[in-house]
Amino acid sequence: QITLKESGPTLVKPTQTLTLTCTFSGFSLTTNGVGVGWIRQPPGKALQWLALIFWNGNNYYSPSLKTRLTITKDTSKNQVVLTMTNMDPVDTATYYCALTYYYDTSGPFDPWGQGILVTVSS
């Protein structure tokens, strides 16, 4: 069974750096083709893709947030970490991590973690 779970602070102050961890089981990020992505959703709004990292270390970022995001992996711990600098109240959202793949073609995000609501407020 594949599971993912997000962890990290639920409240951060403006200008601070957010660090979120996605801990997963049921698959390995050393397996050819496997990737983990981060997606967020402000309250009452749509989903927004943030970042993606693959088994080979290749990573991709949302162009609008690229300068603020870093995604890394720790295969020994089965974790993917997302950092977002210079947090602002507009970054208040539920942050999800999800499994994807790239074999001969890309795969959708499935499954997803339960999400973590991060509030940015002083």
Place this chain on the structure above:
Amino acid sequence: EIVLTQSPGTLPLSPGERATLSCRASQSVASRYLAWYQQKPGQAPRLLIYGTSTRATGIPDRFSGSGSGTDFTLTISRLEPEDFAVYYCHQYGYTPRTFGQGTKLEIK
């Protein structure tokens, strides 16, 4: 960036009725890269359809997807009470990956 525009924003229907949700892309999306998700309040999105028309594991056959190029459709043949939720289309073949803004299916 491929922009996905969903319509309508809200769709009021009754159980037993047929629902047709639209997703239009700003540029052509290969059929193998279009998915649909269902999201209920307080829950993570659940994959319904990928590759435009392939149902994910465990998804009932009342859900079907179709389309090509820039126009895609999710159809729910006969609405069950548990189908009232928000639905998102998503393209995952081009970076940045993008989502539509969602269609809320509500009880009439």
